[in-house]
Amino acid sequence: MIQFDTVSKLYPLGNAALSDVTFNIEDNEFVFLVGTSGAGKTTILNLILGDLYPTSGSVIVDDQDISSKKYTKLEELRKHIGVVFQDFKVLQDKDVFENVALGLRIQDLSKNKIREEVKEVLSLVGLEDKKQHFPVQLSAGELQRVAIARALCGDRRIILADEPTGNLDPKTTWDIMKIFKKIEHERTIIIATHNTDIVNSMKKRVLVLKQGKLLKDMQKGGYEL
Numbered sequence: 001m002i003q004f005d006t007v008s009k010l011y012p013l014g015n016a017a018l019s020d021v022t023f024n025i026e027d028n029e030f031v032f033l034v035g036t037s038g039a040g041k042t043t044i045l046n047l048i049l050g051d052l053y054p055t056s057g058s059v060i061v062d063d064q065d066i067s068s069k070k071y072t073k074l075e076e077l078r079k080h081i082g083v084v085f086q087d088f089k090v091l092q093d094k095d096v097f098e099n100v101a102l103g104l105r106i107q108d109l110s111k112n113k114i115r116e117e118v119k120e121v122l123s124l125v126g127l128e129d130k131k132q133h134f135p136v137q138l139s140a141g142e143l144q145r146v147a148i149a150r151a152l153c154g155d156r157r158i159i160l161a162d163e164p165t166g167n168l169d170p171k172t173t174w175d176i177m178k179i180f181k182k183i184e185h186e187r188t189i190i191i192a193t194h195n196t197d198i199v200n201s202m203k204k205r206v207l208v209l210k211q212g213k214l215l216k217d218m219q220k221g222g223y224e225l
């Protein structure tokens with residue numbers, strides 16, 4: 001479970017990226033984070049990842065207060081979090097297989113185990129035929145599939161996606177959302193997005209942010225800009 005308890009994040013010069021934000025996200029929930037630019041979506045994802053610390057309040061992930069100065073197991077926790085970005089962040093000098101295997105290499109796994117697991121996620125995202133392709137040979141949609149496969153590889157219980165379809169056309173956007181749908185109920189999925197069409201048609205929980213405040217928390221929500 002992910003718990004935000006009256007979380008605020010202030011930047012120098014008094015800029016409040018988040019003010020008193022409180023919510024819980026249960027294991028295996030599917031949640032959209034929405035709100036106009038600057039609302040605080042990326043800040044929330046970075047707080048869950050432990051990349052940022054709140055100025056006040058607490059961020060609890062899997063019963064551990066990661067916002068506490070005493071918390072020392074961030075590296076361990078991050079092994080269970082997969083991250084997907086708008087600009088894919090795949091490595092140009094590695095083929096699809098190696099890009100996906102990257103997260104597994106740092107874990108102590110046999111070559112066979114790695115091969116098996118990469119094969120499984122590549123088939124899930126529909127890229128099993130392209131494992132030897134390099135990023136320059138792939139379309140944007142395919143690059144995002146690689147990034148999602150990488151985020152899923154290993155024992156990732158939480159998937160954080162920051163505007164994952166921001167660089168994709170509408171059809172490819174839906175193909176990518178279908179992948180997230182395939183894995184729903186198996187992992188916690190949090191997607192920050194501006195895409196109202198997706199949010200309105202998927203009828204998932206929606207957290208609406210405005211200028212750092214949590215404006216609405218809707219089950220099966222819709223959203224208007």
Ligand SMILES: Nc1ncnc2c1ncn2[C@@H]1O[C@H](COP(=O)(O)OP(=O)(O)OP(=O)(O)O)[C@@H](O)[C@H]1O
Nearest residue numbers: 011015016017035036037038039040041042043044
């Ligand atoms: N390093 C920083 N220093 C100062 N202010 C920052 C910093 N990072 C973010 N902010 C501010 O915090 C607020 C929230 O930013 P955040 O990136 O979380 O918004 P967002 O909802 O992800 O926006 P977008 O949709 O444009 O990605 C913004 O007003 C932003 O200017």
Ligand SMILES: [Mg+2]
Nearest residue numbers: 041042043162
């Ligand atoms: Mg953002």
